[in-house]
Every structure is written in C-alpha cells, then in structure tokens.
Amino acid sequence: xxxxxxxxxxxxxxxxxxxxxxxxxxxxxxxxxxxxxxxxxxxxxxxxxxxxxxxxxxxxxxxxxxxxxxxxxxxxxxxxxxxxxxxxxxxxxxxxxxxxxxxxxxxxxxxxxxxxxxxxxxxxxxxxxxxxxxxxxxxxxxxxxxxxxxxxxxxxxxxxxxxxxxxxxxxxxxxxxxxxxxxxxxxxxxxxxxxxxxxxxxxxxxxxxxxxxxxxxxxxxxxxxxxxxxxxxxxxxxxxxxxxxxxxxxxxxxxxxxxxxxxxxxxxxxxxxxxxxxxxxxxxxxxxxxxxxxxxxxxxxxxxxxxxxxxxxxxxxxxxxxxxxxxxxxxxxxxxxxxxxxxxxx
Amino acid sequence: xxxxxxxxxxxxxxxxxxxxxxxxxxxxxxxxxxxxxxxxxxxxxxxxxxxxxxxxxxxxxxxxxxxxxxxxxxxxxxxxxxxxxxxxxxxxxxxxxxxxxxxxxxxxxxxxxxxxxxxxxxxxxxxxxxxxxxxxxxxxxxxxxxxxxxxxxxxxxxxxxxxxxxxxxxxxxxxxxxxxxxxxxxxxxxxxxxxxxxxxxxxxxxxxxxxxxxxxxxxxxxxxxxxxxxxxxxxxxxxxxxxxxxxxxxxxxxxxxxxxxxxxxxxxxxxxxxxxxxxxxxxxxxxxxxxxxxxxxxxxxxxxxxxxxxxxxxxxxxxxxxxxxxxxxxxxxxxxxxxxxxxxxx
DNA sequence: CTGTTAGCGCTTTCAC
DNA sequence: GTGAAAGCGCTAACAG
Numbered sequence: 263x264x265x266x267x268x269x270x271x272x273x274x275x276x277x278x279x280x281x282x283x284x285x286x287x288x289x290x291x292x293x294x295x296x297x298x299x300x301x302x303x304x305x306x307x308x309x310x311x312x313x314x315x316x317x318x319x320x321x322x323x324x325x326x327x328x329x330x331x332x333x334x335x336x337x338x339x340x341x342x343x344x345x346x347x348x349x350x351x352x353x354x355x356x357x358x359x360x361x362x363x364x365x366x367x368x369x370x371x372x373x374x375x376x377x378x379x380x381x382x383x384x385x386x387x388x389x390x391x392x393x394x395x396x397x398x399x400x401x402x403x404x405x406x407x408x409x410x411x412x413x414x415x416x417x418x419x420x421x422x423x424x425x426x427x428x429x430x431x432x433x434x435x436x437x438x439x440x441x442x443x444x445x446x447x448x449x450x451x452x453x454x455x456x457x458x459x460x461x462x463x464x465x466x467x468x469x470x471x472x473x474x475x476x477x478x479x480x481x482x483x484x485x486x487x488x489x490x491x492x493x494x495x496x497x498x499x500x501x502x503x504x505x506x507x508x509x510x511x512x513x514x515x516x517x518x519x520x521x522x523x524x525x526x527x528x529x530x531x532x533x534x535x536x537x538x539x540x541x542x543x544x545x546x547x548x549x550x551x552x553x554x555x556x557x558x559x560x561x562x563x564x565x566x567x568x569x570x571x572x573x574x575x576x577x578x579x580x581x582x583x584x585x586x587x588x589x590x591x592x593x594x595x596x597x598x599x600x601x602x603x604x605x606x607x608x
Numbered sequence: 609x610x611x612x613x614x615x616x617x618x619x620x621x622x623x624x625x626x627x628x629x630x631x632x633x634x635x636x637x638x639x640x641x642x643x644x645x646x647x648x649x650x651x652x653x654x655x656x657x658x659x660x661x662x663x664x665x666x667x668x669x670x671x672x673x674x675x676x677x678x679x680x681x682x683x684x685x686x687x688x689x690x691x692x693x694x695x696x697x698x699x700x701x702x703x704x705x706x707x708x709x710x711x712x713x714x715x716x717x718x719x720x721x722x723x724x725x726x727x728x729x730x731x732x733x734x735x736x737x738x739x740x741x742x743x744x745x746x747x748x749x750x751x752x753x754x755x756x757x758x759x760x761x762x763x764x765x766x767x768x769x770x771x772x773x774x775x776x777x778x779x780x781x782x783x784x785x786x787x788x789x790x791x792x793x794x795x796x797x798x799x800x801x802x803x804x805x806x807x808x809x810x811x812x813x814x815x816x817x818x819x820x821x822x823x824x825x826x827x828x829x830x831x832x833x834x835x836x837x838x839x840x841x842x843x844x845x846x847x848x849x850x851x852x853x854x855x856x857x858x859x860x861x862x863x864x865x866x867x868x869x870x871x872x873x874x875x876x877x878x879x880x881x882x883x884x885x886x887x888x889x890x891x892x893x894x895x896x897x898x899x900x901x902x903x904x905x906x907x908x909x910x911x912x913x914x915x916x917x918x919x920x921x922x923x924x925x926x927x928x929x930x931x932x933x934x935x936x937x938x939x940x941x942x943x944x945x946x947x948x949x950x951x952x953x954x
Numbered sequence: 955c956t957g958t959t960a961g962c963g964c965t966t967t968c969a970c
Numbered sequence: 971g972t973g974a975a976a977g978c979g980c981t982a983a984c985a986g
Contacts, residue, residue: 273963317729327965363710412661415614555904
C-alpha cells in the first residue's frame with residue numbers, strides 16, 4: 263500500500279503569498295505583538311490564513327524566538343488521585359497563561375525520573391515541575407540536582423512540590439505539622455493506641471508524616487510500638503498489603519491505624535473489612551491528603567487536607583513569578599485536619 | 609533586580625567545535641541512525657557533549673526533519689479517574705515508543721475542545737487522541753470534524769476513544785452492550801424496579817449506556833418509569849445531586865439505581881447514605897467503568913469493567929499502526945459485568 | 955567516512 | 971508601515 267499523499271501543512275510563506283504580502287507582514291499580522299500593521303493588510307492575511315487553514319508551527323516559532331511555551335510536568339503516577347488533582351491544577355493554570363503542558367510519569371522510579379528530566383530538557387520548557395516525593399537516596403538525588411541545575415543555568419525554571427531543602431523553588435506542603443496536628447486531634451478524640459502504615463524508608467514525604475504523627479503523640483506521652491509500624495508501597499495496594507501484614511501480628515489493642523496517605527488508608531480499610539474487622543467499630547483509620555474519594559468511602563475517611571489543585575496552580579504561579587528567578591523561593595500551603603466518620607470520638 | 613545572566617544552552621555547533629569535528633559528524637554521532645561514524649570521532653563527540661551538558665533541541669530537530677515525536681492527548685478532566693486511568697495507559701505506551709505526550713483538558717466544554725484541537729495542531733503532533741464523550745451537538749461536532757480532517761490531511765493521525773461513527777480511527781467501548789449485559793445480570797439477581805441517573809442528553813456515552821440498560825430490561829418486560837430517570841452532570845457531584853433529586857420524588861418501590869458511570873454512582877451512594885438510606889439494604893446501586901475506587905467503596909460497587917489503561921495503550925497502538933492510515937480503523941475493547949456487594953442477589 | 959552547504963518555518967533586525 | 975535578509979539549531983543531501 264503506497265503511502266497516502268499528504269499535503270504539507272500550509273506555511274507562513276504560503277499565507278503571505280496567498281495574501282500578496284511579505285513574509286514579515288504575514289508574521290506580524292498573525293502573531294506580532296505591536297499592532298504596527300495596516301488593517302487592510304492585516305485582514306487580507308487573516309483571510310488567507312483561514313482559507314489555507316494555517317496553523318503556526320510552534321517548533322519553528324520556538325526556534326526562531328529562542329523560547330517555548332511549554333511546561334513540563336513530572337508525576338509519579340497519573341492514575342493516583344493525589345497526582346491527578348495536582349496535575350489538574352497545573353494544567354488549568356498553565357492553559358490560562360497560554361502554556362502547553364507535557365506530562366511524564368516516573369512510576370515512582372528515581373532512575374526513571376532522572377532519565378525523564380534529562381530527556382525533558384530537550385524540549386526547552388520554560389518550566390519544569392516535579393512532583394512526587396523526593397527520596398533521600400543520595401546518588402540519584404545528586405544526579406537529579408546536577409541535571410536540574412544545568413536546566414536553571416540556561417534560564418529554565420524549576421519548581422518542586424512537597425518538601426523543601428533542595429536548592430530550587432518549591433511549593434511546600436507541611437507534612438510534618440499536618441501529621442502532628444492530626445495526632446493531636448486524634449488523641450483529643452480519645453484514641454490512645456496506634457499503628458501506622460508507612461511508605462518506603464527513603465521517601466521524604468512518608469518520613470515527615472510519620473515523624474509528625476509520632477511527635478504529636480509524644481506530646482501526650484504516647485508512642486507507637488515499633489512492631490506496629492509497617493512499611494508498604496505508597497499505593498492503595500501497598501496499604502492493603504501493609505494492613506494485612508499488620509493484622510497478622512495481632513491488632514487487638516490498637517484503636518487507630520494511621521496510614522501516611524489516603525490511598526494507603528483506603529487500601530487498608532478494604533483489607534480490614536475483608537478480614538471481618540469493623541471500621542471504625544473495632545478499629546479506626548486515618549489518612550493524609552484528602553483526596554476526593556476520602557469522603558465517599560464508608561466510613562468517610564479522617565485525613566489531613568492538602569488543597570491539591572491549588573498546589574498545582576501555585577506551582578505554576580511560582581514558576582512564572584519574578585521572585586522565582588533566584589531559584590530558591592518557597593511557597594507554603596496550609597494543611598488542615600478533617601475529622602470524619604472513620605475516627606469518631608470515643 | 610537585573611535579569612540574571614543565563615548562558616544559552618550548548619548547541620550542536622558548540623559540541624562540534626569542542627570535539628574538533630564538523631557539525632554533520634557531531635549530529636551523526638549524537639543522533640544519526642546508521643553507525644557510519646568512526647568510533648574515535650564518536651567518542652570525542654560524546655565526551656564533548658557530556659562536558660558541555662549538551663541536550664539536543666527538539667524544536668530544532670522537529671523543524672529540520674519535518675516531524676515531531678509528540679502525542680497530544682485531550683481529556684475532559686484529568687482528575688476524574690476514568691480519564692486519568694486512560695491517560696496512564698496512553699503515557700506509558702507513548703513513552704515506550706519514545707514519544708512525548710502533551711495534555712489538554714476540555715473541562716467538558718465542547719467549545720473549549722474545539723479551541724484546544726485547533727491550538728494543538730500547532731505542535732504538529734504525530735498523533736492526536738481525543739477522549740471524552742462525543743456530543744451530538746451538531747455545530748461543534750462539524751467544526752471539530754473539519755479541524756481534525758485538516759489535521760489528518762497533513763499526515764497527522766487521529767484516534768477517538770469511545771463511540772464509533774466518526775470518520776476517524778477509534779477505540780470503541782461497547783457501552784450499549786455492556787449496559788445491556790448489566791441489566792440482564794441485575795434482573796437475574798432478582799431486581800425488578802429501576803431508576804437511572806444519567807448525564808447530559810447530548811453525551812453519546814451517556815445515551816448509549818442508558819439505551820443499552822433500558823433495552824436489557826426490556827428483554828424481561830421491564831421498563832424504567834420516566835420520572836425515575838434523572839439527569840445530572842457526568843461527575844461525582846452530578847451523581848450526588850441527581851440522587852438527591854430522585855429521593856425527592858420518592859424511591860419507595862425502586863430496588864436498584866443505575867448510574868451511567870461510576871463516579872456518579874459513588875456520588876449517589878453518598879447521597880443515599882446521607883439521607884439515611886441503606887445500600888444495598890434499602891436500595892441497590894450499580895455503575896459503569898469499574899474505576900479503581902469502585903471496589904473500595906462500601907458496599908463495593910457493581911459495575912461494568914472497561915480496561916481503562918488498556919484502552920489508552922490501544923489508542924496509541926492504533927494511532928501508530930500502519931492500518932490506521934486509512935483513518936477509519938476501529939478497535940473494540942470488551943466490557944465485562946462485575947457484580948459486587950452493592951447489588952446482592954435478592 | 956567526513957565535511958560543506960542547503961534548507962526547515964518562523965521572527966526580527968535593518969533598510970527603505 | 972513594509973519588505974529583504976539574516977539567522978535560530980539541527981538534519982540531510984551532496985560532494986569529496
């Protein structure tokens with residue numbers, strides 16, 4: 263089968279010819295900022311462009327002006343509601359600024375993240391937004407910093423979402439304080455014996471939340487028994503598995519399980535339910551993030567709210583702001599404890 | 609504050625000079641397919657590139673070779689699990705092919721969709737994938753077809769996800785048959801009196817599912833009373849609102865509420881619960897899509913499975929396949945009824 | 955195999 | 971105000 267003959271897309275040149283004007287005039291009519299072009303000509307050009315179904319070639323524009331209009335967004339897993347909500351905020355804010363967003367997924371693999379960042383530089387995006395927990399793995403971390411630094415050195419803007427500490431602009435979510443506030447609220451509800459489901463040891467987000475929670479409990483002289491802290495993947499299935507593992511050790515005296523994020527908490531609730539354990543009758547549960555479904559599960563999930571779409575929006579705003587040029591600006595977003603039916607007063 | 613001085617990114621030219629070879633040789637070493645270049649030179653070039661932290665400019669490559677490596681994906685709402693799961697499939701498949709994906713969100717607005725498609729053409733993507741329900745609104749529909757046709761006429765590939773009938777490649781989800789099978793299964797479970805929560809009249813997906821469900825019931829001589837079909841937005845909140853509205857009309861004799869998608873079903877379950885109605889004790893619920901959370905709500909939601917990430921993957925495969933050049937290829941994905949606790953046998 | 959040289963589509967001085 | 975022409979960074983003939 264022969265390749266179908268495809269007319270090449272109309273070029274600015276074609277438009278100029280069709281309109282009987284010069285390339286420059288066509289360019290100015292279609293995109294040029296100042297309205298320096300005679301309205302006669304302008305109309306002719308516009309008409310010609312419409313007639314030819316002209317669409318400006320962004321690559322050509324980018325190369326001619328030396329800058330693109332794209333935002334590169336890197337997430338761990340776009341099917342995870344935490345990331346998809348942030349992405350929604352990023353995309354909305356970016357589109358409002360006339361920016362195109364390209365999306366890349368690390369699948370929670372630091373090596374892959376590094377590769378992606380490296381590859382993404384080829385796009386010469388105006389902004390690169392990295393979300394997903396930093397890991398304390400120093401090797402990839404260092405390489406990542408190198409790569410991002412190379413990017414900012416050539417005028418790119420970088421925004422990290424989550425924990426601060428790296429030499430880049432960041433939207434900081436106060437995981438530690440949020441978790442601590444949650445612990446306090448839970449103690450106030452009457453809970454005394456806790457278990458925790460946490461993510462990989464190297465994930466900063468996971469660490470911070472667990473530390474905050476533990477410190478919050480400590481204020482009341484409560485500690486979580488080490489055997490009751492179980493690690494799992496930072497996903498729904500990870501939560502399910504971790505809860506199952508926890509069950510095996512016997513949960514009799516535990517009255518609340520804290521999962522470091524909502525998807526894990528929801529997985530844990532499913533595991534408990536399948537094991538015939540009533541939530542919150544037998545045991546209460548709390549999570550972190552306040553993803554949309556937290557209110558739709560039964561019982562509705564107690565959690566710590568993060569204004570996720572807003573975080574995305576702020577990331578874009580920060581990237582575009584003048585103050586961000588220094589490259590180490592921080593914007594903090596407030597977290598808020600949300601008590602729901604999964605942790606009634608007792 | 610003066611603009612920080614930013615070194616321009618290293619160019620191929622810089623690399624060539626640094627390595628002491630010609631531009632062509634540098635290009636060939638770094639990207640050229642055939643290994644026609646002497647290994648000596650090759651190494652020198654690679655070393656120089658590394659030293660300069662060189663990253664090829666995709667825009668320049670695109671314009672020089674006349675084609676890009678990007679896939680444009682248009683979704684209604686990336687925070688909706690239906691779309692984010694499909695997007696996950698698209699992104700994974702695209703990345704495996706070395707393609708970059710750019711994402712745009714219509715927010716369920718046909719005009720916006722049209723604008724986006726128009727704008728996206730400027731990227732000269734290899735592929736454009738549109739997901740989200742087609743609407744039967746003929747005006748936008750026609751304009752959209754025009755725009756997409758212009759795109760394919762210049763060699764672009766288009767893939768639509770969901771219902772067939774438009775002159776483009778499409779990944780077809782059998783909404784009608786799936787809903788019909790669901791109705792049959794539900795009748796077999798012992799249900800006899802139904803209500804339905806549906807989306808906007810113009811949404812093809814919503815129509816097809818409702819029609820399939822109604823026809824499935826009709827096979828058993830059952831009809832849904834028109835007063836018991838209520839329309840809402842195609843979202844969780846739409847389902848919540850629609851269920852609330854339904855409640856106002858009195859639901860005493862209804863034994864199952866079918867929502868045309870899972871997010872609506874989940875919203876409806878929350879509304880019912882808040883109204884003190886027990887699901888499935890007082891009334892059963894069923895949805896459509898089988899999003900991840902369908903199994904985590906309580907009771908777990910009866911639904912019709914669509915292999916969402918696979919749909920995304922298939923869309924990319926279809927776009928890239930040779931047979932898709934004709935532009936009207938269809939790939940069907942199978943749906944499967946999943947009975948869960950929200951509709952026990954009775 | 956390697957280097958020279960034309961472009962690719964567009965923006966932007968720089969003259970007119 | 972308008973046009974001619976010089977690039978932007980890279981690839982791909984085309985000669986050596």
